[in-house]
Amino acid sequence: xxxxxxxxxxxxxxxxxxxxxxxxxxxxxxxxxxxxxxxxxxxxxxxxxxxxxxxxxxxxxxxxxxxxxxxxxxxxxxxxxxxxxxxxxxxxxxxxxxxxxxxxxxxxxxxxxxxxxx
Amino acid sequence: xxxxxxxxxxxxxxxxxxxxxxxxxxxxxxxxxxxxxxxxxxxxxxxxxxxxxxxxxxxxxxxxxxxxxxxxxxxxxxxxxxxxxxxxxxxxxxxxxxxxxxxxxxxxxxxxxxxxxx
DNA sequence: TGCGAATATTCGAGAAATCGAATATTCTAA
DNA sequence: TTAGAATATTCGATTTCTCGAATATTCGCA
Numbered sequence: 001x002x003x004x005x006x007x008x009x010x011x012x013x014x015x016x017x018x019x020x021x022x023x024x025x026x027x028x029x030x031x032x033x034x035x036x037x038x039x040x041x042x043x044x045x046x047x048x049x050x051x052x053x054x055x056x057x058x059x060x061x062x063x064x065x066x067x068x069x070x071x072x073x074x075x076x077x078x079x080x081x082x083x084x085x086x087x088x089x090x091x092x093x094x095x096x097x098x099x100x101x102x103x104x105x106x107x108x109x110x111x112x113x114x115x116x117x118x
Numbered sequence: 119x120x121x122x123x124x125x126x127x128x129x130x131x132x133x134x135x136x137x138x139x140x141x142x143x144x145x146x147x148x149x150x151x152x153x154x155x156x157x158x159x160x161x162x163x164x165x166x167x168x169x170x171x172x173x174x175x176x177x178x179x180x181x182x183x184x185x186x187x188x189x190x191x192x193x194x195x196x197x198x199x200x201x202x203x204x205x206x207x208x209x210x211x212x213x214x215x216x217x218x219x220x221x222x223x224x225x226x227x228x229x230x231x232x233x234x235x236x
Numbered sequence: 237t238g239c240g241a242a243t244a245t246t247c248g249a250g251a252a253a254t255c256g257a258a259t260a261t262t263c264t265a266a
Numbered sequence: 267t268t269a270g271a272a273t274a275t276t277c278g279a280t281t282t283c284t285c286g287a288a289t290a291t292t293c294g295c296a
Contacts, residue, residue, distance in 0.1 A: 006137040009205060013140075017132035018254085019124040026124075035273060045256065050274050055253095060212065069263050069272055079208040086204050087127060090197040094178065136284085153243060166285065168244050173283095187242055187293050238296095245290070252283070260275070266268090 015059040020044060021052050022084075024073075028062065029081055032074035133177040138162060139170050142191075146180065147199055150192035 016022060020042065027038050039049045053073065056062045061080065065072045075081065134140055138160065145156050157167045171191065174180045179198065183190045193199065 003137060005209070006140045009140050009209065010135050010137045012205070012208070013131045014135035014253095017128050017135045019121060019128045022124045022127050022131075036271095039272095046273075047257080047275085048255065051254080054274075066262090066273095071273060077208060077211055079204065079211050083201060083204045083208060086197065086201045087130070090130070090195055090201055091123070091126065093195055093197050154241095157242095163286065164243075165245085165287080169284080172244075184243095184292090189243060240294095240296105242293085243291080245288100247286105247288085249286100250284085252281100254281075255279090256277105258275100258277080261273080263272080264270090266270105 012059055012061070015055055015061055018052065020048070021056060024049075024052060024056065025061070025075065025080065025084065028073060028075045029084075032065070032072045034070045034072050036070060038073065130177055130179070133173055133179055136170065138166070139174060142167075142170060142174065143179070143193065143198065143202065146191060146193045147202075150183065150190045152188045152190050154188060156191065 016025065023042050024038060027033060027041055035049065035053065038053075039046055042049065053062065053064075057064065060076055062073050063076045065074070134143065141160050142156060145151060145159055153167065153171065156171075157164055160167065171180065171182075175182065178194055180191050181194045183192070
């Protein structure tokens with residue numbers, strides 16, 4: 001019971017434990033887009049994207065809607081966006097501790113800095 | 119740059135992508151405890167716990183403090199707790215969609231239910 | 237000193253994740 | 267109905283993860 005919940009949590013984290021899948025979720029942040037669009041944005045192999053999407057689907061993280069020839073993907077649960085936002089704060093707080101990076105961060109353009117942390 | 123950040127995020131998610139490591143982080147939620155205590159609570163092999171702690175250490179998720187014979191672990195960044203809280207909401211929202219589980223959830227004792235969702 | 241407790245590391249085997257290539261499926265439009 | 271576009275699935279090779287067993291390290295205390 002308790003452990004089942006943890007396995008479930010772990011499976012969600014695991015689904016996000018890949019740069020490509022994080023990029024996918026981030027791409028879906030503002031609404032649904034087609035698989036083709038995602039592929040173009042990420043610049044990866046079609047089969048590979050499909051595999052990653054299959055993983056996100058199997059974890060119920062994304063929903064897909066067929067429209068004619070294409071498939072549109074979207075986030076099933078907006079709470080995940082908030083999780084990612086929280087993660088961003090985590091990274092900010094964490095990076096602040098990294099002395100070596102601190103210099104670069106403070107030196108760079110603020111707008112660029114914000115963008116980089118997205 | 120953007121992709122480095124994603125790899126970093128992915129590495130944090132990956133560090134949490136195991137039930138045992140989630141249990142460890144949850145055990146550290148209320149403050150530092152010794153490795154021995156964690157091991158007793160989780161009921162796992164000593165070597166195995168040490169391996170998982172090494173992973174959390176390598177991702178800078180936990181800090182460790184030596185005191186005599188034992189080592190006390192703690193969370194480096196409280197923001198992670200908020201991430202986990204957010205995840206809990208995610209699970210709750212998600213579980214609410216799962217019709218088959220809904221029956222069981224509503225049928226069970228409320229106190230027990232809250233505990234299970236932790 | 238040296239024994240025992242607490243913790244960490246190394247090693248090897250088995251399981252799981254990842255990728256591109258090849259192939260399948262489903263749809264549109266000619 | 268057939269060609270081609272969009273997407274999904276399968277396959278096999280490679281890499282990464284995970285575990286327990288064995289071993290190492292570090293510390294307190296007799």
